[in-house]
Amino acid sequence: xxxxxxxxxxxYEFYQRMGEKWGTDLRVSIPGIVQNFDPIxxxxxxxxxxxxxxxxxxxxxxxxxxxxxxxVPVVLPRAGGFVLTMPISQGDECLVIFSDxxxxxxxxxxxxxxxxxxxxxxxxxxxxxxGTWSQPxxxxxxxxxxxxxxxxxxxxxIDIKPDEIDIxxxxxxxxxxxxxxxxxxxxDGGGTTSGPS
Numbered sequence: 001x002x003x004x005x006x007x008x009x010x011x012y013e014f015y016q017r018m019g020e021k022w023g024t025d026l027r028v029s030i031p032g033i034v035q036n037f038d039p040i041x042x043x044x045x046x047x048x049x050x051x052x053x054x055x056x057x058x059x060x061x062x063x064x065x066x067x068x069x070x071x072v073p074v075v076l077p078r079a080g081g082f083v084l085t086m087p088i089s090q091g092d093e094c095l096v097i098f099s100d101x102x103x104x105x106x107x108x109x110x111x112x113x114x115x116x117x118x119x120x121x122x123x124x125x126x127x128x129x130x131g132t133w134s135q136p137x138x139x140x141x142x143x144x145x146x147x148x149x150x151x152x153x154x155x156x157x158i159d160i161k162p163d164e165i166d167i168x169x170x171x172x173x174x175x176x177x178x179x180x181x182x183x184x185x186x187x188d189g190g191g192t193t194s195g196p197s
Contacts, residue, residue, distance in 0.1 A: 027098040027121040031132060035068060037088040043071045044088060044128050046096055066123070069096060073107060075129040088130060095132040099125040 032046035048066040055061050074094075077084040103125045105113035119125070133139075141154055150157040156169040172179040 027123060029095055029097045032094050032096045032128065034088060034090055034092040034094060036090055043073055045070055046072050046094060046128055069123060069126050072096060072126045072128045075127050086130065092130065093133045093137060094128040094130050096126040096128050098122065
């Protein structure tokens with residue numbers, strides 16, 4: 001005869017295992033590395049950057065790569081009829097966020113759609129948020145007193161402060177006309193704007 005204590009212990013172990021399995025299968029987000037970018041479809045192929053812990057039937061533990069994530073829509077700043085695009089390249093890092101539901105119908109048609117398949121937090125329903133990076137790729141000379149649109153190397157910078165905008169580059173073009181390598185514009189007109197080179 002099973003005692004109450006044995007039944008409670010057995011139930012606890014069952015629910016603990018069920019919770020662990022549920023947690024293992026649930027996808028929320030993961031850092032990834034871009035393998036290629038499709039500028040027409042504006043999707044990326046991503047290799048998840050964290051290996052998965054797998055335990056086989058004998059209890060042997062191995063660490064394996066998750067499969068490549070294909071046709072992942074990219075997330076860039078876009079709203080109000082404006083968008084900031086970037087030349088996404090192989091090796092760029094990103095954060096892949098997995099949707100609660102199947103995104104196939106919405107992705108292909110837009111608007112509000114019925115799920116094409118009933119699936120939740122699936123590896124095939126990710127969005128690649130560009131701009132996440134690891135410590136080896138941290139930005140040198142990060143500005144703490146201005147907003148910048150810049151190259152990673154810092155050789156080309158549009159630097160915005162409360163009272164001035166500074167543009168630094170080897171070549172500055174406005175409507176195809178070359179200006180000098182350093183153009184400074186202050187909103188009160190007191191700054192200097194170099195002429196065409």
